[in-house]
Amino acid sequence: MIVVVQCHIIRNAGAIKPTAADLASAGESSAVAEPTRCLPHSTPLQEIQDMEKGVRIADLFRDEHKYVGKRTLVQGWVRTKRDSKAGISFIELNDGSCMKNLQVIAELDHPDYSELLKKITTGSAIMVEGAVSLSPGKGQSIELSADRIHLYGWADPALYPLQKKRHSFEYLRQIAHLRPRTNTIGAAARVRNRLSFAIHQFFQIHGFHYIHTPIITASDCEGAGETFRVTTLDPAQPAPEGGDPYMSDFFARPAFLTVSGQLQAEIYALALGRVYTFGPTFRAENSNTSRHLAEFWMVEPEMAFFDLEDDLDLAQTFIKNLVGVALNDCQDELEFFARFIEPELTGRLQAAAESAFEIITYTEAIDILIKSKEQFSFPVEWGHDLQAEHERYLTEKVFRKPVGIINFPRSLKPFYMRVNEDEKTVAAMDILVPGTGEIIGGSQREERLETLLEQMRLKGVSAEDYQWYVELREFGSVPHSGFGLGLERLMQFITGIPNIREVIPFPRTPGHVDF
Ligand code: ATP
Ligand code: MN
Numbered sequence: 001m002i003v004v005v006q007c008h009i010i011r012n013a014g015a016i017k018p019t020a021a022d023l024a025s026a027g028e029s030s031a032v033a034e035p036t037r038c039l040p041h042s043t044p045l046q047e048i049q050d051m052e053k054g055v056r057i058a059d060l061f062r063d064e065h066k067y068v069g070k071r072t073l074v075q076g077w078v079r080t081k082r083d084s085k086a087g088i089s090f091i092e093l094n095d096g097s098c099m100k101n102l103q104v105i106a107e108l109d110h111p112d113y114s115e116l117l118k119k120i121t122t123g124s125a126i127m128v129e130g131a132v133s134l135s136p137g138k139g140q141s142i143e144l145s146a147d148r149i150h151l152y153g154w155a156d157p158a159l160y161p162l163q164k165k166r167h168s169f170e171y172l173r174q175i176a177h178l179r180p181r182t183n184t185i186g187a188a189a190r191v192r193n194r195l196s197f198a199i200h201q202f203f204q205i206h207g208f209h210y211i212h213t214p215i216i217t218a219s220d221c222e223g224a225g226e227t228f229r230v231t232t233l234d235p236a237q238p239a240p241e242g243g244d245p246y247m248s249d250f251f252a253r254p255a256f257l258t259v260s261g262q263l264q265a266e267i268y269a270l271a272l273g274r275v276y277t278f279g280p281t282f283r284a285e286n287s288n289t290s291r292h293l294a295e296f297w298m299v300e301p302e303m304a305f306f307d308l309e310d311d312l313d314l315a316q317t318f319i320k321n322l323v324g325v326a327l328n329d330c331q332d333e334l335e336f337f338a339r340f341i342e343p344e345l346t347g348r349l350q351a352a353a354e355s356a357f358e359i360i361t362y363t364e365a366i367d368i369l370i371k372s373k374e375q376f377s378f379p380v381e382w383g384h385d386l387q388a389e390h391e392r393y394l395t396e397k398v399f400r401k402p403v404g405i406i407n408f409p410r411s412l413k414p415f416y417m418r419v420n421e422d423e424k425t426v427a428a429m430d431i432l433v434p435g436t437g438e439i440i441g442g443s444q445r446e447e448r449l450e451t452l453l454e455q456m457r458l459k460g461v462s463a464e465d466y467q468w469y470v471e472l473r474e475f476g477s478v479p480h481s482g483f484g485l486g487l488e489r490l491m492q493f494i495t496g497i498p499n500i501r502e503v504i505p506f507p508r509t510p511g512h513v514d515f
Helices: 002-016 030-038 042-052 058-063 114-119 169-174 182-203 262-271 309-329 331-340 345-354 362-371 388-398 449-459 469-473 487-494
Strands: 071-083 088-094 100-109 125-134 141-151 274-283 297-306 358-361 402-408 426-432 437-445 480-486
Touching: 030 331, 058 071, 058 100, 071 100, 071 141, 088 125, 088 358, 100 125, 100 262, 114 141, 182 274, 182 297, 182 309, 182 480, 262 274, 262 469, 262 480, 274 362, 297 309, 297 487, 309 331, 309 345, 309 402, 309 426, 309 437, 309 480, 309 487, 331 345, 331 487, 345 487, 362 402, 388 402, 388 426, 388 437, 426 480, 437 487, 449 469, 480 487
Parallel strands: 100 141, 358 402
Antiparallel strands: 071 088, 071 125, 088 100, 125 141, 274 297, 297 480, 402 426, 426 437, 437 480
């Protein structure tokens, strides 16, 4: 009896519905504004840095009034330098702390640095000391008048690849060691940082425990054919014929890089209630698309006592919260993306943060696609997987907002998804967003021992290999659910950046593992 009561309480707490604060427009929302206070800003460490190492340009702009009229020291990389006829040189300095450049005013014939100033080029790393003042010029609020300049490292203009012009993303990928110094890649890195932190904040605030699931695993059921093998065997020296080739391998059995931390997260959910993993994930997908990487970062919450509806609620609240954080805390970056990448970006994000997602069943989705009379390259038929073109049609053309699709055919989905009463479908969910397609895949997990064993038989998964997974259904099994969100897909959705290779610092794709 006590157990039942307890479960009931947790179950009710389980459904994390979007709160008014989550849904409120980002600027006014306390739930969204909260994280800002946790950012390193005016901490004691910052004060020490102010005295000794100079000021981050982000802090300078944030606390302008504090710095105007004061001697200040900044350090960064020169974006451009322009000499005026009036004997003044204007340097646009960026230190990566924010989108904005600081305008440095230097005198061409200054007795202390006129020779040095001539040498400074785009890409050079410098330190500048001088007084901060309100800027009379357009485009910036404050500027710094240099009375001391130090050149850390020069960049030869004949060789430095990032001159002041727009470079193609393809070109920038070849210089991934320099591309974070561009506006787009720098901005993407800052948004990615803020979202990663927000993901932890969201789960920690809602009582989830962060679990480190393994990177090396022996379970390969999920990614049949898509797994990277982990081995210390030398391909140049194959094992003698006839014997077990794995006998002399490190783990004495086949091992792989993880394609998902879900199965291990389930173990901890069935002990700690609400957990999440957030880490690198590997899939040897041999497809060169704009939304697949061989190495990507996945966020996987797993919740005991959650059914599919609770899972959907959580996913929706989670995405809205992250969009709100970006709108609130990454304004300069989003403005930049709206200017140069996707003009409608802010409106699209605001709509996603405010309106409820559309939830339809797989069967309804198939009906809509058939009735659409649209020419698709892949067939639309009950029992066939939805392809990217179908997903995008639904979320971009039909509903024009994020869409959750539930209850997929049992035959399409892995063994662990919970079989629905119709016995033809499983309690699965995919969340699709305009521009990107699927960003979340999840399900309620099969908690009934007999049904799980039958599913394993049907799908050819060995119950012996997954004995531990089966045992979770023998000892204290409970309904539970979870999902996986690809961080890079979320980044594409939030920044509007079309290719996934630009939202991760070092993309790994077929044939590409440089840097
Ligand atoms: P897709 O059908 O788009 O290939 P999937 O159905 O194989 O994705 P899941 O196994 O459901 O993906 O993984 C959960 C989430 O992880 C996806 O919704 C997506 O956001 C992300 N994801 C999956 N594969 C990749 C990949 N190769 N690169 C980047 N993100 C990925
Ligand atoms: Mn999926």
